[in-house]
Every structure is written in structure tokens, then in C-alpha cells.
Amino acid sequence: MKVFTIVGARPQFVKAAAVTRAIENHNRASGGERIEEFLLHTGQHYDDMMSGVFFRELHIPEPNLHLGVGSGPQGWQTAAMLTGIEEALLREKPDWVVVYGDTNSTLAGALAAVKLHIPVAHVEAGLRSFNRRMSEEHNRVASDHLSTLLLCPTKTAVENLMREGINGAGPCRVVNVGDVMYDSVLYYSSLTEDRSDVLERLRLGRGAYGLVTIHRAENTDDPVRLKGMFDALSRIAKGGLKLVLPLHPRTRKVLESRPLSSLVTRYSSLILIDPIPYLDMLLLEKNAMVILTDSGGVQKEAYWFEVPCVTMRDETEWVETVEAGWNVIVGADSEKIVHAVESIRPGRPGGNFYGDGHAARKIVERLVSYSRIQQMDSEGKR
DSSP states (O other): OEEEEEEOSHHHHHHHHHHHHHHHHHHHHOSSOOOEEEEEEOOSSOSTTTTHHHHHHTTOOOOSEEOOOOSOOHHHHHHHHHHHHHHHHHHHOOSEEEEETTSHHHHHHHHHHHHTTOOEEEETTTOOOOOTTSHHHHHHHHHHHHOSEEEESSHHHHHHHHHTTOSSOTTOEEEEOOOHHHHHHHHHHTTHHHHOOHHHHHTOOTTSEEEEEOOOHHHHTOHHHHHHHHHHHHHHHHTTOEEEEEOOHHHHHHHHHTTOHHHHHSOTTEEEEOOOOHHHHHHHHHHOSEEEESOHHHHHHHHHTTOOEEEOSSOOSOHHHHHTTSEEEOTTOHHHHHHHHHTOOOOOOOOOOSOSSOHHHHHHHHHHHHHHHHHHHHHHHO
16 A cells, blocks of 8 residues: 655644654554555755754655745645646555645645545544634645545544534544644653753753744734734743744744844843754753743643643634643733733643544554455445
8 A cells, every 4th residue: 555645844744753653663563565655745844944854853754755845925835736746646646645734735735636536634634723814724624625534633623524514424534543743742752851952052941931933924924913922022031031932934034024123132031043853842842831832733732741831823723722721822912921921820731632642553544444445345346
């Protein structure tokens, strides 16, 4: 069986690493059919610290094909990916196309595959923010409706699909396998102490700093929202709490082109750094006092590390973290951001909504078992 994996952005590298490892385990343990994986990297993230370092650090095999699409207007970017992916699919003739999450790479991969009648497995299916201003929401909704196998991370995701009429009837299968990112956190977090010295490099005490990430276009491209966030960060830094902000290339570009330099450089407690490798990021998350973010993945990682999270968006797909009282949604309102940080109290989140840490293995098992069902159905029709 040939599996054609499509990735393009750093969160997808983390997820794909877990599934690639599960495929390798399957091939070692199985006396039956082996799985051949073909890995295509669209090049949506192309900076070495956003891409190459992840492949090296997570021991992901080099892509069989790198499209090198890069950045650009979303329509152009998606079209360029679609063209390159379609050509590769025609050449490779895989049994499955596996896509991850909600990026333009996800949508391009799903669309190219379905037009060639190749079944699509969508990892992290069923997430909904219910905010149609987000390009990610369009990508994930469309990809779900194009997919044959919908591999959900939570019960909530399954329920979202059911409300849209995707309920596992007919050729479609909806399965709650758990969150594949949880697999990666469990696997890699034990390695951080030996392989990362980021706390020493930045002179940070454990539990004595805040970690910040800002990258979503809805925030970086809106001057009012971005100013509200940096107003809040400046006030928090003025109060003495060190804040570490690894700058996404998009965020850095916007900061350099807008009059926010006074807010950014006023306080030495606001530490701006370049994007960092995955293990550095995990160690920073694990030892932070608080995390402020607009990232979906970072919200979950904060929850798993039992670090309070302040989400600088107007909604979240990961509603379980909010319901557990571990994540607070504040938007871009500076007063709400500051108040949320000041209101943090020590505690522990209750329950785990994201599976047992074996999502990748279950994904591989589903790909194999569903292929067998399809093969039997095909033989029965002859």
C-alpha cells in the first residue's frame, strides 16, 4: 500500500513525524502488507527555522518531492500547490493521500486527490472555529467534505461533522483516534532536557517568564488588533514579567513596517527572538508561568504541560481547554489580556480529552483496515 503524505507548515511536520514513526513500526511488526510512504513538502513554510530544522530534529525523512512554492497571495499559492501535487499523484498513483490540519497545503492536497479519485484521509478532521473570516476555517471545512476517512482528535470534532451531515454513512468513515500532536508531545518532551539549552541561552528561570506566539493573519494584518496585543505585552513586561516572543516571519515583517517599534523595544523584559526548533519550543512551554498565543497547537500543548493559557483570538477550535478552565479567550483587547495574566492561579486541568497518546498507530491501522474493506468491496463487484 502506498501512502502519499502532504505537508507544508511546521505544525504538520510535527504531526507527520508521529505517523511516519507509526508506519515504520507497522512495517517492522507486520508480516503482511508493507506501507510505502511518499512525502511531499509544498514549501508553504520554507525558512530553515520554520521547516528544515524540524525535519532534522524530528528525524523525518527528507521529502521525496519539495515543490518550493513559498509565500504569496493565497489563491496563487494554493493553485501552485494544486498543480504540483496533481502532477506527483499522476506519477506515483498512491492508494491514499494523507493531509493534516487546515493550511492551504491541506486544501490543495485534498482537492487534487479527490479529482483523481484517490481517497483522502484527513488527520485532525472536524475542528471548527465557526469563524468564516479565517482562511483556516474554509480549508478545514472543504477538506473534511472532500475526505473519505476523517480522523478526528476529539469527541467534539466528531459531533461537528455529524451536524454537517458527515456521519460515517456510505463510503465515508469518521473515527475519533485522538490527537496526533499529543503523541508527539509525549514522545519528544522527555528529550528536551538533554537536547535543548534554550533556558540557559535566554537566561530564564523555570516558571518565571511568559511565552508568547503571534502569527495568524487575522491578528498580524489588522493594525488595531496587533496594537492592542503589543500594548498589553508592553504593560505586562513593564510589570517585570519576562516575555519571550519567537517571531514568526509574518509577524516580524509587519512589526518592521508599522510604527510599533516603541512598544516592542521599550522594555528589556520583552524578549524577541527568531523562530526556534520544536524541542526548544516544548521546553519553553513546559517551564513557562503563562502562555499567550493565537496558535491552536500551542493552546493544547499548554494544556498538556499544565501551563495556564491566554488565547489572543475571538474563538478557539479547542473548546475543551476552555471548558476545563485552563484556557481563557481574550481576543485582542489589551485590558482583557492584562487582566487574564494578572488573574492566573496555580492549579491542574481535569481530564484528558485528546486520546491516549497512540493516535498515530490508530491512524495507520485505519488506513490498512479501510483499504482491505475497499479491496473486498471491489472484488465482490467483479
